[in-house]
Structures are given as structure tokens and as C-alpha cells.
Amino acid sequence: MFRKAVLLALAGAAATLGQSTWDDTSLQQYLLTLKNVENAFFTQGLDQFSADDFANWGYDAWVRNRLTQIAAHESTQVNRLTDALGSDAPAACDYTFDITDVGTFIDIAQRITTVEASAGIGAVGLLSDTDVKVSTAALTAAESRHAAWITASIQKRQPWDGAYEAALSPDAAYSLLSTYIGNCPDSNPEIPIHSYPALDVYPGDPTAGDIVYVSLLLKALKAPSKTFYLAWLDGLDVQYSPIENGQATVPEGLDGTLYVAVVSSQDPPSAKNLVSGYAVVQFPFNSKHTESN
Secondary structure: OEEEEOOOOOHHHHHHHOOOOOOHHHHHHHHHHHHHHHHHHHHHHHHHOOHHHHHHOOOOHHHHHHHHHHHHHHHHHHHHHHHHHHHHOOOOOOEOOOOOOHHHHHHHHHHHHHHHHHHHHHHHOOOOOHHHHHHHHHHHHHHHHHHHHHHHHHOOOOOOOOOOOOOOOHHHHHHHHHHHEOOOOOOOOOOOOOOOOOEEEEOOOOOOOOEEEEEEOOHHHHOOOOOEEEEEEEOOEEEEEEEEOOEEEOOOOOOEEEEEEEEOOOOOOOOOOEEEEEEEEEEOOOOOOOOOO
């Protein structure tokens, strides 16, 4: 196992993509694209499950009421971004969420809000205009509160992942949420997202020292002369596990909700070395746990 400290896992991606790839308009379009996913998710989920459905899962009325407040925040954020972009704003697409019951609704809500918070952190580093930076930071702070509340108050897990949250580049965040996106209006603007093969890592809630299985439809992973690594994004740190025969060992000292991706070198994940999209893994901890980061 190998650990490297980085200021932002996003830094290498920004250098690789170049300053001309993203501008403030395309970044806001990207953020609105993700916000449309989240807005649709909360709307669909709350329409699907009533207060009685939540009660049957053992949740008091205040749980659904708080989720309704989060849904209202998402709608406000979508409207503000749409107004800011005007005619350049991407419209909502068709979305499919595998919401089978209240439990899966809450699990997906935790995942989406966490990814959205990390996406906002990553976007701030690429923005130029101060007002847009402040607005994005404010949105990201609210998103992080949503994720913390869902994780701690509903799921009874940790309210944070460590001293620092992880930043996700646009490609990384989009790879985690694009699975929910179906057909989009032809009039929607194109944003400079690079797509990667989907990654599945299981089990999704391992412990240190466990073996995880890496599922990736990529023939290069089977090349005997090439070494690939599973990169574990943990706040401002990245750890690396060599992948052998589709398996990797979980490093020590991982806490909370993390992101993993397959890379071809032990450098911060970027367009230079990414060979997969990202996956989410969970390392829940209780109040007696001593955090490692």
C-alpha cells in the first residue's frame, strides 16, 4: 500500500486539461447538470414514499419533513443556476433511479449529496469570477450539511469523513452521477466531460486488510506487463493498492465515505493516469473512533 498527500486530487487534472477547457459558463453548466440530477432524485423519491411509508420503516415524521426541506433547497439552487446562465442553461433530462423502498432512497440520497459536495469543492478551484466562486462555495457548504445530516441523523453513522473533504474533478463527479441520466434535450449545451469506463468495487463497505474485487470492462487490466492501482481518495490524501487478478487490498486508516478509481500510476488521479470512472466505498465509524486524517 502506498500513501501520498496532495493539496487537491484535482490539481493534476486541471494541469492536464489546460486552462482553456473549462470556463465559468461551462463549469456552471456542469454544476447545473449535476443539480438537475439531485433535484429530480428528491422530487421522485418524496413523491414515491409518503409519511406512512417512512413510518413503516421506523422513521418519525420529522425525517421526511427534513428531506422535504432539502428538496426545496435543491429546487432553489437549480432555479438560481438556471437564472444565472439564462439561455445557456442545460434543461433537465430523463432520470432513472433504482429506488425500491425508503431504505434505498436514503442510501442513494447520502451518496448523491456527498458526491455533489465534493463536486462543488472541485469546481471552486477551476472558477475565475469571485462572485461565482462565492456562490458555488455557499452551495457546496449547504450540500455538505445535507450529506452530514443524512449520514448522521438518519443512517446513524459519522457526520463527517475527516478533517478535510475530498474534491472531485468534473470528470470524476460526473462518472458517479451519469448512471442516473437518460435522454437529454438536443438543445442542451455540450460540456467538456471525458467519459471513463464504469467501475464497480465490492464489497462497498470493506475494512482495512480486506480484499475487494474490481469490476471494470477494460482489457488493459489483464495485460501481464502493466501494473494498475486502485486509488483511494480520502480527504486530501490518496492511497494506492496494486490490482492483481482483479483484486486489491484495502489500506489502513480509511474513514467515512471515500472515492476509488483505477489508475495507471501512483500520481494524483487525473486525465494523465485515470483508466476508469469512480466508485463510492463506505468506512463508517462511531463516536469512539479515533480518526486517521
